Each structure stands twice: as C-alpha cells, then as structure tokens.
Amino acid sequence: MLNFKRYKRVPVVNYPEREWPNKEIMKAPVWCSVDLRDGNQALIEPMVVEEKIEFFNMLVKLGFKEIEIGFPAASQIEYDFLRQLVERKMIPDDVRVQVLVQCREHLIKRTFESIQGIKKVIVHIYNSTSTLQRDVVFNKDREEIRQIAVEGTELVKKYAQGYDGDLMLEYSPESFTGTELDYALEVCTAVQDTWGQATPEKPIIFNLPSTVEMTTPNVYADQIEWMNKHFKDRDSIILSVHPHNDRGTGIAATELALLAGADRVEGTLFGNGERTGNVDIVTLAYNMFSQGIDPQLALENVREVAEVYERCTKMDIHPRHPYAGKLVFTAFSGSHQDAINKGMHALQERGGEYWEVPYLPIDPSDIGRQYEPIVRINSQSGKGGVAFVMDTFYGFKLPKGMHKEFADVIQKISEKQGEVAPEQIMNEFRACYLDKKEPMHFRKCQITDTEVEENVFATLAKVTYTDNGIEKVFEGVGNGPIDAVQRGLEDALGIQIKVLDYSEHALSAGSNAQAVSYIHLIDQVSGRVTYGVGISSNITRASVRGIFSAVNRLFYT
Numbered sequence: 001m002l003n004f005k006r007y008k009r010v011p012v013v014n015y016p017e018r019e020w021p022n023k024e025i026m027k028a029p030v031w032c033s034v035d036l037r038d039g040n041q042a043l044i045e046p047m048v049v050e051e052k053i054e055f056f057n058m059l060v061k062l063g064f065k066e067i068e069i070g071f072p073a074a075s076q077i078e079y080d081f082l083r084q085l086v087e088r089k090m091i092p093d094d095v096r097v098q099v100l101v102q103c104r105e106h107l108i109k110r111t112f113e114s115i116q117g118i119k120k121v122i123v124h125i126y127n128s129t130s131t132l133q134r135d136v137v138f139n140k141d142r143e144e145i146r147q148i149a150v151e152g153t154e155l156v157k158k159y160a161q162g163y164d165g166d167l168m169l170e171y172s173p174e175s176f177t178g179t180e181l182d183y184a185l186e187v188c189t190a191v192q193d194t195w196g197q198a199t200p201e202k203p204i205i206f207n208l209p210s211t212v213e214m215t216t217p218n219v220y221a222d223q224i225e226w227m228n229k230h231f232k233d234r235d236s237i238i239l240s241v242h243p244h245n246d247r248g249t250g251i252a253a254t255e256l257a258l259l260a261g262a263d264r265v266e267g268t269l270f271g272n273g274e275r276t277g278n279v280d281i282v283t284l285a286y287n288m289f290s291q292g293i294d295p296q297l298a299l300e301n302v303r304e305v306a307e308v309y310e311r312c313t314k315m316d317i318h319p320r321h322p323y324a325g326k327l328v329f330t331a332f333s334g335s336h337q338d339a340i341n342k343g344m345h346a347l348q349e350r351g352g353e354y355w356e357v358p359y360l361p362i363d364p365s366d367i368g369r370q371y372e373p374i375v376r377i378n379s380q381s382g383k384g385g386v387a388f389v390m391d392t393f394y395g396f397k398l399p400k401g402m403h404k405e406f407a408d409v410i411q412k413i414s415e416k417q418g419e420v421a422p423e424q425i426m427n428e429f430r431a432c433y434l435d436k437k438e439p440m441h442f443r444k445c446q447i448t449d450t451e452v453e454e455n456v457f458a459t460l461a462k463v464t465y466t467d468n469g470i471e472k473v474f475e476g477v478g479n480g481p482i483d484a485v486q487r488g489l490e491d492a493l494g495i496q497i498k499v500l501d502y503s504e505h506a507l508s509a510g511s512n513a514q515a516v517s518y519i520h521l522i523d524q525v526s527g528r529v530t531y532g533v534g535i536s537s538n539i540t541r542a543s544v545r546g547i548f549s550a551v552n553r554l555f556y557t
C-alpha cells in the first residue's frame with residue numbers, strides 16, 4: 001500500500017478575488033526558448049558546439065526573438081558557444097540573447113566578458129527563495145536571501161557600465177511556487193528598486209518559475225495573478241513564467257498563468273528539461289493555433305522541427321506527444337474512424353470557412369503532416385475506417401452497404417496479425433472483388449437496341465464469357481444494360497438473382513479515366529447478398545464486370 005501519509009498537502013492561496021477564470025487567451029506571449037540551457041543541461045549527452053549552433057539556427061528560423069543560450073560563466077563549452085555565435089555573426093539584430101548567471105561577482109564578471117559584441121542581451125540572475133531551500137540548502141533567513149538578490153542586481157549594474165549593447169535585466173526568485181507570496185513580492189521589489197532603470201520603454205523582467213510543480217495549475221494561476229496585481233509600476237515590468245512539469249500539468253499551468261496576467265513564457269521545444277521537463281512551447285503554440293490565434297512562431301512543418309530536435313538532443317519524441325507524435329493523427333477505434341470519414345466528406349461538401357472534423361482538432365496538413373495516414377486499421381477498427389482508407393488512399397468510394405461486408409474481411413486479418421497496412425487492404429479488395437473472375441469470366445459484350453413490340457424498344461445484351469475456361473455466349477433483353485445482362489445470366493446459369501443497388505464513379509480524371517461500378521446482388525433462392533466490383537474505362541463494361549464479380553462471390557466462393 002502506498003504510504004501517502006508521508007506527504008502533506010501544499011497550502012493553496014486564499015484569493016477569492018481571482019479574475020483569471022473569466023478570461024481567455026487572446027494573443028501569443030513573448031516566447032523565450034531555454035532549450036540551449038535548461039534543456040541542454042538535462043540531456044544525458046549534452047550538445048556539442050556545432051549541435052548547439054544547428055539548434056540555435058533552427059530557433060531563429062522558427063521566429064524566437066529571445067533565446068537563452070546557456071550559462072557562459074559556468075562552463076568553457078558554453079562560453080565558447082556564445083563566442084562562436086558572436087564571431088560568426090550568427091545572431092540576428094532582432095534576436096535578444098539571454099544568459100543565466102548566479103548572483104556572484106566572479107560569475108557576473110565572466111558573463112559580461114562573454115556578451116561583448118552582442119547587440120541585444122538579457123542578463124538573467126536568480127537565487128532560490130523558497131522556505132524549504134532557505135532552511136535546508138542555504139540556512140539563511142528572509143533578509144539574508146533578499147540581500148543576495150539585491151547584491152546580484154548591484155553587480156549587474158556595475159558591470160553593465162562597460163557594456164555598449166542594449167541590456168535588459170531579468171530576475172527569478174527560483175522555487176517561486178514554494179515561496180510565500182508576500183516575500184516573493186518583497187524580493188522582487190527590492191531588485192526593482194536597486195535596478196532603478198525600469199521604464200515602460202525598457203522594462204525589467206520578473207520571471208516567476210514553477211521550478212517544481214507542487215500542486216494544481218489553478219494555484220499557480222492565483223500566485224501569478226496576485227503578483228501581477230501587487231507589483232508596483234506594473235507597466236515597467238514584463239511578467240514571465242518558467243513552468244516545469246513535475247505533476248504533468250505544465251501546459252495547463254502555463255495557460256492559466258497567461259490568463260492571470262503573464263506576458264512571457266520560458267520553455268523548451270517538446271518539453272525537454274530537468275526531471276519531467278520544462279513546459280512544451282510547441283504544444284502551447286499549437287494549442288493557440290487551434291483556437292484561431294497566431295502563435296507568432298513558424299511551425300508549419302512540425303516534422304522538420306522534430307528531426308533537428310531528435311538529432312541534436314538524442315531524445316525521442318513519444319509517438320503520442322501532442323501534435324508532433326507519429327500516432328497523434330491516427331485513429332484505430334472504429335467509431336473514431338467512421339466519424340473522421342464522415343467529417344472529412346462533410347467538410348469537402350459544405351466548403352465551410354473553418355476546419356471542423358471530429359477527433360482532429362487541427363488539419364494535419366497545416367503542420368506538415370499531410371503525407372501521413374490519418375486512419376490506421378487494426379482489430380479495434382470498424383467499417384468507417386476501412387472505407388476511409390479505400391477512399392483516401394485509392395479513390396474507391398464504397399457504397400455504405402458495402403462498408404461492413406469488406407470491413408469483416410479486414411477484421412479477420414487484423415485479429416490474426418494486428419495492424420493492417422493500406423497496401424494490404426487494397427490487395428484484399430482486389431482479391432475479393434476486382435479479381436473474382438472465375439469460374440465465370442466476362443470477356444466482352446455487345447449492347448444494342450431491339451424492338452420488342454411495334455415502336456417499343458429494349459436493350460439487347462450479347463455477352464461472351466468463359467465457364468471454367470470454356471468460351472460461351474448468352475443473350476439477354478432488359479430495360480437497360482444491367483437488367484439485360486442479369487436476365488441473360490439467369491437463363492444461362494439457371495440462377496435467380498436481382499440487383500438491389502448500383503452505383504458508379506470515376507476513379508480518375510481525363511479522357512482515359514477509369515470508372516468503377518458497384519453491384520449489390522441477391523440470390524433470390526437462398527437470400528444471400530453480396531457486392532461485386534468492376535473497373536473499366538467504359539462504364540457499361542465496368543458494370544458487367546461488377547455483375548460477374550458478384551455472381552462469382554455468391555455462387556462460387
């Protein structure tokens with residue numbers, strides 16, 4: 001039994017005046033990628049300089065305007081990486097590079113050496129403020145911890161005098177979610193007063209991290225809104241959040257924080273980071289996109305982004321990862337497949353302004369997934385899924401009554417082997433219907449009008465076929481080609497059949513277009529029914545082939 005009594009409930013915020021539940025996200029925040037610092041330090045095998053450069057170039061291409069490139073004072077490889085970016089002139093003028101540094105003088109001095117030549121920079125200082133870390137890590141009281149933040153700010157001011165670029169200060173009360181709100185505000189205000197340079201035109205960034213997710217996302221939103229409303233000179237502050245995913249709710253916590261007043265989000269692509277990871281910016285951006293909001297990132301091809309990410313980080317994206325996973329635009333459930341099938345047809349027929357397809361919150365083609373199958377077939381699949389594959393992949397729009405008949409064939413295969421690929425589904429369709437040419441094999445037919453009474457005409461069908469390889473001919477008269485062939489077959493084979501339904505459509509466009517015909521046939525003696533399918537560039541020949549296909553399935557299978 002789980003020893004749950006070892007854990008105590010994290011206290012919530014008593015904040016009944018909260019307003020965030022009644023708000024909606026209306027625009028994208030300022031995005032800051034921390035892949036090259038927070039993400040990189042969480043890798044089993046950290047990226048080398050050239051991999052970092054490739055990743056940095058991708059982040060620029062995606063449209064990130066703020067990129068944290070590392071902790072240049074803590075590691076030679078990170079220092080060298082930053083200098084490579086500067087010397088190779090790889091930082092665009094509109095991108096602001098962010099560097100992280102603890103509130104220690106030798107580290108801050110080294111950091112300012114690393115950023116020389118960069119036009120726009122964010123110097124990000126931090127110290128832990130939580131009750132737990134004050135007690136067990138630093139053994140310092142509130143005043144002593146506040147003083148660390150103040151001294152760090154003074155050091156940044158000191159060394160900033162020798163920097164000729166555009167510098168912004170960012171301060172993080174690390175482990176904010178475990179810090180008393182009044183104390184978090186006290187420390188931030190002390191930093192703000194010490195900096196003394198923040199204006200609406202050149203604000204200071206206060207980053208309030210969920211360093212460790214400790215409780216439900218609504219509590220984080222309350223904390224952010226409380227800070228948002230109690231900051232002084234709020235118009236001179238950019239309120240940033242840096243959520244982690246320890247409880248698996250990093251996305252929700254971030255979205256609620258945006259409702260609560262956050263302006264900026266620090267996160268990583270696909271959520272890589274310490275422990276369970278940082279918040280996933282890709283998912284956040286696509287969530288906004290799915291609501292008709294411009295995410296302000298160039299994410300038109302998620303697979304290209306995923307390929308660079310996986311190559312540089314040596315991490316695999318989970319097949320069920322939102323939007324990017326290989327299986328997220330697939331459906332195995334029969335009811336899901338049927339709904340997707342109907343939704344796609346309705347979308348095409350109605351020509352609506354908006355994307356509305358059940359189980360598909362966005363159009364896969366909008367994010368570069370148009371070449372991947374949406375429906376995959378296994379033993380849990382239903383008739384709608386099989387019909388969707390036949391239509392989407394091969395252009396066969398099976399009549400509704402045929403869906404179950406053919407799906408039953410595929411079901412038996414999937415129960416034995418598991419997933420059935422579209423190619424195998426088509427091969428079974430060909431074997432079951434198109435190639436059902438024995439023992440009665442249609443060869444040719446001649447259709448003419450015949451006068452059955454004075455000025456009364458009917459259709460005469462003269463059909464040549466082989467019966468177990470022996471060539472034979474029959475004639476039939478009816479009110480059209482299909483009726484005439486049916487009557488002729490009944491007489492020639494001594495059977496009683498009736499066409500219950502008939503449909504046809506073109507398989508391709510142009511003068512050489514193939515037509516497909518579906519014939520629903522009943523044996524009037526036994527009551528058994530089946531479909532037959534025929535293909536030809538001539539619709540009459542396609543129909544006759546469909547009849548012979550159905551007869552072979554009814555009487556000789």
